Each structure stands twice: as structure tokens, then as C-alpha cells.
């Protein structure tokens with residue numbers, strides 16, 4: 638690796654694991670191979686779902702760059718926006734911070750309440766709640782993007798035998814990054830891993846896709862697992878939770894606000910009628926700090 642060792646913060650958002658690198662003064666541009674090497678638990682970082690660079694921005698408080706564990710640079714990450722939002726809010730006296738991404742600008746603010754105070758012995762981190770305005774979902778097929786014109790409320794895609802598919806007609810949504818959401822009560826590991834990895838690279842999605850498996854438990858409650866593009870099955874996916882709520886509400890399965898239970902916790906997603914924006918509230922944890930291994 639050509640860059641000198643530099644400090645990082647290890648954080649998670651509802652269990653979605655991040656290494657966050659401050660790049661305000663010193664640029665941070667790891668190659669795909671370098672990101673993959675850092676993501677390997679053998680490097681000592683303990684593995685991560687996404688590597689996050691926090692860069693200066695002329696139009697916002699910061700620009701957040703996102704790499705998946707497979708080295709791909711992608712548009713955005715909902716759970717990381719809460720984490721970076723928390724860091725910026727702590728570092729300033731602002732009530733709200735603007736974070737730009739390749740997927741568009743967002744704003745973050747502290748949410749009421751603090752979940753858990755952390756272990757006084759220091760073995761568990763304190764958890765804070767942050768709300769991010771994720772902007773309006775992009776619902777046209779060309780915005781997801783899909784490779785052909787389809788109604789994104791339910792696209793022509795199925796998994797399994799043609800006359801008895803095990804999954805079919807997912808909703809498609811861009812939250813700055815591409816998502817499909819299948820409605821199903823099959824959420825076991827093998828099923829999610831097997832069908833998620835199959836759909837992630839389907840030719841309908843020229844840029845790949847994050848694959849959600851949503852079990853609608855009530856009009857205000859969704860159980861969700863997400864096979865993330867470039868990262869696999871994670872404990873939480875913030876943009877995936879937003880996409881699941883939007884896809885469910887568009888199908889009339891839920892109201893516009895719901896709790897989304899993910900493996901690592903709970904997110905509240907509110908698709909505001911007046912603004913058309915999606916607001917995501919959920920936990921942020923700072924786990925520790927360290928130095929990236931030197932080249």
C-alpha cells in the first residue's frame with residue numbers, strides 16, 4: 638500500500654460495520670486491491686462492510702466517499718451517513734450538518750433519545766440516535782437503474798422455476814444507490830445468501846443491485862435482511878431499509894412510516910408526504926480507534 642499509516646475510527650450503524658478515515662487534510666484514495674486487503678479480517682482491522690472517507694466539500698460540511706468490502710466505490714451508505722453525521726455534529730456546534738455523497742446531498746441531525754449508555758468498564762460503546770434526510774427516492778426505471786423500461790412498483794424478475802418462483806416481482810428503488818425489494822417470509826441465511834448473490838449481478842441491473850428481503854409484519858413494521866452489493870449479507874443496510882419502506886408503501890402494504898427491524902437493531906423510516914423525502918432514524922456506535930496498517 639502506497640499511503641502512510643493513518644488513523645481510523647471503527648463505528649457501526651445498527652451493526653453495519655465501518656472503518657471511517659478522516660481525509661480533510663490528507664487525501665485518501667485507496668485502490669480496489671487496497672480496500673479488499675483492508676477488509677480482510679487477517680489485517681487486524683476485524684473486517685468491515687464499508688470503508689468510509691470523510692473529505693472536504695465546497696457545498697457541504699463534508700463529502701462522504703464509500704467503498705464496499707469488495708473494493709468497489711459506490712454512491713452512498715445510509716448507516717454510514719448516520720455515523721459520519723454523528724462525528725460532524727460532535728465536532729461542531731451545529732444542529733444539522735450537510736453531507737454530500739456521489740448519490741447526492743443529505744442532512745443529519747441528532748434524534749431524541751440515546752439508546753444505552755455504554756458499559757462503564759468500556760466493553761460496550763454508547764449508542765446515539767441520528768436522523769438523516771435521505772432526500773426523495775428515485776422511482777423511474779432509468780434512475781434505479783434498470784436495463785429496460787418497467788414499472789418499478791413490481792419489476793419482471795423471478796427466482797426459481799418459471800411456473801413456481803420462490804421470489805418474484807420485487808419493487809425497485811434508488812436511494813442514491815440501487816435496490817430491489819422482494820416481499821417474502823423466507824429470511825433464513827441460506828436463502829438470502831443464495832438468492833441475493835444470484836440477483837446482485839442480474840443483467841437487469843447494469844450497475845449491480847442491493848437485494849432486500851422484506852417480511853411485512855404490520856402496516857408499521859417490516860422485518861428486513863439485505864444482501865448488499867459488494868459486501869454480502871450485513872447486519873443492517875440503511876438505504877435498504879429506506880428502499881423497503883418505499884417499496885412497501887407503494888404497494889399499499891404499509892403506511893409511509895414504519896419500524897424496520899434488521900439483524901443489528903431497529904431503524905425508523907418515514908417517507909414524508911409533504912416533502913417527498915425519506916427520513917431515517919437509527920443508532921450509531923463508536924467502537925474504537927486505531928491506525929491502518931502501513932503499506
Ligand SMILES: N[C@@H](CCC[C@H](N)C(=O)O)C(=O)O
Pocket residue numbers: 653686687703705711712713714715716717814815847865866867868871873874875876877
Ligand atoms: N450499508 C449501506 C449500503 C452500502 C453500499 C451498498 N452496498 C451499495 O453497493 O450500494 C447502507 O447502510 O445503506
